[in-house]
Amino acid sequence: MAAEEGGEPRFYMCSCFTSDNIFLDEYKLHVRFVSEQLFRQDYQALLTRLGCTTDQQFEEVLHKIYQEVDRRRRLAVISAERAAAIKRTYRPLHPHVYHLQESYLALELKQIVEYCRSSSATRKGLLELLEEEAAPKVYRFPVFQKSFCEELMEELEHFEQSSAPKGRPNTMNHYGILLNELGFDETFITPLREHYLHPVTTLLYPDCGGGCLDSHKAFVVTYDMNKDLDLSYHYDNAEVTLNVSLGKEFTDGNLYFGDMRQVPVSETECTEVEHRVTEGLLHRGQQMHGVLPISFGQRWNLIIWMRASRERNKLCPMCNRRPSLVEGDGFADGFTKHETPPNMSCALT
Ligand SMILES: O=C(O)CCC(=O)C(=O)O
Numbered sequence: 423m424a425a426e427e428g429g430e431p432r433f434y435m436c437s438c439f440t441s442d443n444i445f446l447d448e449y450k451l452h453v454r455f456v457s458e459q460l461f462r463q464d465y466q467a468l469l470t471r472l473g474c475t476t477d478q479q480f481e482e483v484l485h486k487i488y489q490e491v492d493r494r495r496r497l498a499v500i501s502a503e504r505a506a507a508i509k510r511t512y513r514p515l516h517p518h519v520y521h522l523q524e525s526y527l528a529l530e531l532k533q534i535v536e537y538c539r540s541s542s543a544t545r546k547g548l549l550e551l552l553e554e555e556a557a558p559k560v561y562r563f564p565v566f567q568k569s570f571c572e573e574l575m576e577e578l579e580h581f582e583q584s585s586a587p588k589g590r591p592n593t594m595n596h597y598g599i600l601l602n603e604l605g606f607d608e609t610f611i612t613p614l615r616e617h618y619l620h621p622v623t624t625l626l627y628p629d630c631g632g633g634c635l636d637s638h639k640a641f642v643v644t645y646d647m648n649k650d651l652d653l654s655y656h657y658d659n660a661e662v663t664l665n666v667s668l669g670k671e672f673t674d675g676n677l678y679f680g681d682m683r684q685v686p687v688s689e690t691e692c693t694e695v696e697h698r699v700t701e702g703l704l705h706r707g708q709q710m711h712g713v714l715p716i717s718f719g720q721r722w723n724l725i726i727w728m729r730a731s732r733e734r735n736k737l738c739p740m741c742n743r744r745p746s747l748v749e750g751d752g753f754a755d756g757f758t759k760h761e762t763p764p765n766m767s768c769a770l771t
């Protein structure tokens with residue numbers, strides 16, 4: 423991990439955050455915006471084909487883009503302000519759920535991790551312990567006890583109903599909760615990533631940063647018949663993602679997985695994967711995926727986008743260029759100034 427003077431690691435964003443991957447909901451399209459002229463040149467014909475045919479519709483698209491760029495420019499400051507306000511004003515219903523305890527974890531996960539930590543552990547041996555490979559390189563295993571999932575959702579509902587300020591989980595999901603703002607990072611998500619997930623990802627994904635994860639972005643997304651029903655096909659701003667189904671009761675809402683983002687969609691076959699409450703699906707962040715609509719109930723998922731600065735410092739997955747670093751808050755988008763010697767591989771710990 424990169425350490426700056428004083429021992430604290432410092433994480434950065436890539437400057438593409440305010441120009442690339444702007445999602446246009448109505449047209450299910452990610453766009454890049456640098457100037458209006460370039461935007462018209464690059465997207466006007468495509469948008470027309472997708473149904474954006476009048477001047478007014480085009481103006482609305484531009485308006486949404488300006489709003490989103492503005493939101494992203496102010497995000498670090500606003501998010502820090504929200505976190506401070508939450509700390510000052512919000513009284514948790516279940517304070518203990520903020521602190522990871524072994525008793526919250528499924529027995530199977532503890533066994534899997536114990537195996538991964540042993541000196542004789544192999545990838546093949548681990549695959550035999552996992553419940554299934556649900557899609558290519560997408561692995562399923564139990565993560566939490568049911569009672570913990572219920573308490574966590576109760577806590578998050580209590581927060582939703584409070585007057586504390588709330589952000590949105592990412593640029594595609596409208597409903598959910600950013601766990602760092604609520605204070606889950608240091609005492610829950612970081613220990614879960616370091617002590618339990620890292621030993622597993624080290625064996626499963628050595629070729630895409632699984633052995634050197636050093637930061638994350640964690641949030642809970644919710645789907646509801648009156649809110650978001652589904653999620654478009656995308657890849658995550660992560661090297662490895664854990665997606666745990668917390669509940670509640672829902673019908674449909676399966677995930678579907680395609681190939682890595684570099685493979686053209688026309689050459690991709692998707693595999694549908696159902697979610698099971700308390701279980702997690704672990705996948706490479708840059709493997710394309712989406713969520714089919716739910717047809718009943720409420721679907722709550724904990725999503726942990728795990729990042730490996732050593733991987734992403736070489737190439738920003740969101741703009742496909744060498745990252746151009748800008749300051750951010752907390753783990754930011756997981757980039758560091760740390761220079762990795764060319765042949766240095768990630769530690770197998
Ligand atoms: O809701 C899900 O199961 C997937 C969410 C997801 O892919 C994401 O937030 O990146």
Ligand SMILES: [Fe+2]
Pocket residue numbers: 656657658711
């Ligand atoms: Fe995702």
